[in-house]
Amino acid sequence: MRVLVLHAHPDPDSFNAALFREVVAALREGGHEVDACDLYEEGFEPVLSRAERRGYHAIPANRAPVEDHVRRIERAEALVLVHPVWNFGTPAILKGYFDRVFLPGVSFRLVDGRVRPNLQHIRKLAIVTTYGATRLRAWLAGDPPRKYATRVLRALIRPAAPIAYLAHYDMNRSTDATRGAFMARVKADMARF
Numbered sequence: 001m002r003v004l005v006l007h008a009h010p011d012p013d014s015f016n017a018a019l020f021r022e023v024v025a026a027l028r029e030g031g032h033e034v035d036a037c038d039l040y041e042e043g044f045e046p047v048l049s050r051a052e053r054r055g056y057h058a059i060p061a062n063r064a065p066v067e068d069h070v071r072r073i074e075r076a077e078a079l080v081l082v083h084p085v086w087n088f089g090t091p092a093i094l095k096g097y098f099d100r101v102f103l104p105g106v107s108f109r110l111v112d113g114r115v116r117p118n119l120q121h122i123r124k125l126a127i128v129t130t131y132g133a134t135r136l137r138a139w140l141a142g143d144p145p146r147k148y149a150t151r152v153l154r155a156l157i158r159p160a161a162p163i164a165y166l167a168h169y170d171m172n173r174s175t176d177a178t179r180g181a182f183m184a185r186v187k188a189d190m191a192r193f
Contacts, residue, residue, distance in 0.1 A: 001123070003027050003193070004076035007038045008083040008094035015171070015179055019128050019186055020082040026190035027080070035072055039093045044069075046096020059105035069101045078124040078193070079157070081149070084171075085131045088141045090148070107156050122157035124193065125149070126164040128186055135169040164189055 005024055009016040024036045039046075055062050063070045073079075083094050102108070109116045127149045131138055138146070149165055166189060168174065168182040 001077045001193075002033045002035070002075055003078040003080060003124075004035045004037060004072055005080045005082060006094065006097065007036070008040070008081075008091045008097075010040045010091075012041070014084075015174075016082065016084050016130055019130075019183065022183055022187055023080055023082055023128055023190050026187050027193060030191055030193060032078075032193065035076065037069075037072065039097060044093060044097060046093045046100070048096065048099045052100065057104050057110075059103075062103050063106060066101050066103075069097070070103070070106050073101060073106065073119070074121070077121060078126075079122050079153075080126045080128065080190075080193075082128045085129055085133075085138070085145050085167075088133075088138065088144055090145055102156070117156045119156045120158045123161050124163075125153060125157055125161060126166065126189070126193065128166045130168045130171045132172045133169065135167075138169065 005020065005027070007017070007020040009020070011017060020036075020038065024034050027034045049065070052062070052065055081094070083090055089095070104110055105118070107117075107119050109118050127145075129145065133141070146165055146167070150163055154161070154163060166182075166186055168179070170178075
């Protein structure tokens, strides 16, 4: 299976970067073809320009500024996101990726003014993430990253596609043992992917 792995963390020495490397390695060991996209390393520009916004609905010209990323998502059969949760949201670079790459004609189509999913070639979705907050605190805040993944992204991909949401909560008080256990869980899940 062709898997696009999107990573969004600026520090290559972070636990999140280690998770990204583990995800990529486990998927490759499992025989998957992996497109490892580190948004920071690749210098992805997350800001939607005025010209891009004005041309947002101009299909297919709207893809030109991000054509390489559009081709990558269109080629993928599965998508894995690896990112931290900051202030109960995804890092700005990942939000910018969605704003600039998930365009009309790419992630959705407008049919008679209604949104129709257009990523139905994505047969599996996984999110590997870390929270500074506890699970309870994230739940009390409404857990927007989980809802985005399990509701918005789910609506764009193949109906009934399996979704895995792997979260390490309470990173502010994590230990080598909790991080090690989470890394092992991620490796096992990716090995079964």
